[in-house]
Amino acid sequence: MLTAPQFSPAALQMVRARIARAAESAGRDPDSVRLLAVSKQQPAALVRAAVAAGQTEFGENYAQEGIDKVAALADVPGLAWHFIGQLQGNKTREVAECFDWVHTVDRERIASRLSAQRPRDAAPLQVLLQVRLADEPGKGGVAPAEAPALAAAVTAMPRIRLRGLMCIPPPAADLEAQRRPFRRLRELMESLNAAGHALDTLSMGMSDDLEAAVLEGATIVRVGTAIFGRRPG
């Protein structure tokens, strides 16, 4: 029999220290970087233990699993849930109803469904455009050249609020190579802001490259393994 996974407050503190150190070396306020604990494939009990250690923001990749965890933690006030997985059209309603943020909007159709399905009595859904930078292998993401048109369309939708950009670059060998795509994402946000947007959020950096992301201006880092250990799946 497998032993139940244990939550280590020391691992969470270590990640917070890594963020703080990178922020300081970039001359940034460590509080300007939010830590999103990626709890996909981890049991709700582990999320609850992380809450007890002071963590309030959680990221989930699968709609149904996320909904179940939101329900399991419904007694805890003040948590924020971020959907960071690939979004299928038939899952937008659940996501619009249960999550506070969506990081993976990459086409107008998904955005308009989220806006139409966001409950009237909830705050607007906070959304990021997932951008597929040149060397990204994954399927998701809008091409940088298409981002201005998508940003304009999303901004016009009533029940969602465009906050920024997100990317998932492939692993890179060294710090300088890790920084390159993050820099491109920051420059894309700067160019959207120069064109009249007021974006304030860059979701970039994971367990292995969070320092590079913070050095390039990440405001949310998404960290799973370094907090919770290896995923059981």
Ligand SMILES: *Cc1c(COP(=O)(O)O)cnc(C)c1O
């Ligand atoms: C799983 C996942 C993460 C966390 O990755 P780790 O390497 O475990 O830190 C971050 N972002 C996305 C989109 C993910 O799917």
